[in-house]
Amino acid sequence: MSESPAAASPYEVLGVTPSATDEELRRAYRRKLRQSHPDVGGSAASFHAVQLAWERIGSPASRAAYDGARYPGATDAGGAGRAAGPATARSASSGVKARMYGHPGGHSRQRYLALLREWAGRGTTIDDPYASDLIRSAPREIRHRLAKALAEEATAQLIAGLGIGYTAWHDVATRDDVEKIDHVVLGPAGLFAILSEDWGAPVELRRGELVGDALEPGEEPLADFAAAARILAKSLRVRFTALIVVAPDEAVTEPFSLPSRGRRAMVVVIPRSRLVGVLRDGIAGMERGSFEKVFELRSTLQNGIRFVED
Structure with a gap:
C-alpha cells in the first residue's frame, strides 16, 4: 500500500470510517476479504490490499501507531508561499x-x-x-x-x-x-x-x-x-x-x-x-x-x- 497522501487509506480499503469500533473494523475486514478473494471473482491486488490494510490497523497497537504517524515529507519545505524567482543551487x-x-x-x-x-x-x-x-x-x-x-x-x-x-x-x-x-x-x-x-x-x-x-x-x-x-x-x-x-x-x-x-x-x-x-x-x-x-x-x-x- 502506497504511503502517498493520495493513496487509499487502510480505512478506505476496508470501507469504514476512522471512527469505526474494533468490532466494526473486524467485520469489515472479513467481509472485504471474502469479496476480494480471487476464487470468488476478486483480484490478487485487491485481496493483497485488504490484507495489508488489516496489518496497518487491525490491532489496537498498529492502529494507534498508524493514526499517530505523520506523513513523511509533508512539511512546508522552506515556505510554500515564497515567490518564484532565480535560485542557483x-x-x-x-x-x-x-x-x-x-x-x-x-x-x-x-x-x-x-x-x-x-x-x-x-x-x-x-x-x-x-x-x-x-x-x-x-x-x-x-x-x-x-x-x-x-x-x-x-x-x-x-x-x-x-x-x-x-x-x-x-x-x-x-x-x-x-x-x-x-x-x-x-x-x-x-x-x-x-x-x-x-x-x-x-x-x-x-x-x-x-x-x-x-x-x-x-x-x-x-x-x-x-x-x-x-x-x-x-x-x-x-x-x-x-x-x-x-x-x-x-x-x-x-x-x-x-x-x-x-x-x-x-x-x-x-x-x-x-x-x-x-x-x-x-x-x-x-x-x-x-x-x-x-x-x-x-x-x-x-x-x-x-x-x-x-
Whole structure:
C-alpha cells in the first residue's frame, strides 16, 4: 500500500470510517476479504490490499501507531508561499548543482492549503495542515494536491543534482485557462517539459492516454499536459525534445512512450528512478539535442518564461 497522501487509506480499503469500533473494523475486514478473494471473482491486488490494510490497523497497537504517524515529507519545505524567482543551487559538499529558477511544488502546496481551508469551513482553525489524521480524512482531491506537491519537490531534487550543465524552471505559467508546466529542463540531451504526478495508485497506457483506479472517468492527463506544453512552446518559439511524465516507481514499473505526432513531441512516462538517466542520456527514439543549442536556448527561455502566481 502506497504511503502517498493520495493513496487509499487502510480505512478506505476496508470501507469504514476512522471512527469505526474494533468490532466494526473486524467485520469489515472479513467481509472485504471474502469479496476480494480471487476464487470468488476478486483480484490478487485487491485481496493483497485488504490484507495489508488489516496489518496497518487491525490491532489496537498498529492502529494507534498508524493514526499517530505523520506523513513523511509533508512539511512546508522552506515556505510554500515564497515567490518564484532565480535560485542557483550550490552546495559546498556536493559542488555546483543545476541552475534552478522558481519554486517547485509551491503552487500545488498553496492549492492544497486553500482547498483544505475551504473543506474545513470558514472560521475553523487548523493548527497543523500536515497532520496525518487531517490529511487522511480529507477528500481525495485535496490529498492529491499534497501528493503532487511532494512529487514536484522530489523531481526538483533529482534535477538539482544533474550538475551545472543543466538549467531548470519550476511552476512555469502557460495561459490563465491552462495548467502550468511543473518543470522545464534544458541540458545537453535536449529541452524537456516535465509533469510530476502521484495519483496514489498505479497507472497504465490505454489508447494513448493514462488510466488507473485513482483517475476520474474522462480525466486525460497526457492530453492536458501535451496541450499546455504546446502553448508554452509556441509562446517561447522553441521545440521540446520530449514531454516527460514522472510518477512514483510503484505506480509505473516500466517506462512507456507515445511517438511524436504532428506538433506534439514524443511523450515518455517513466518511474522516478529513471528520470536522471533520461535527462542525461535520452531514451530510444528520442532526438538528442546539442551542446551548442543549450547556450542558444538558455537566454531565450530565461527571458520568456513566466512563473505561476501563488
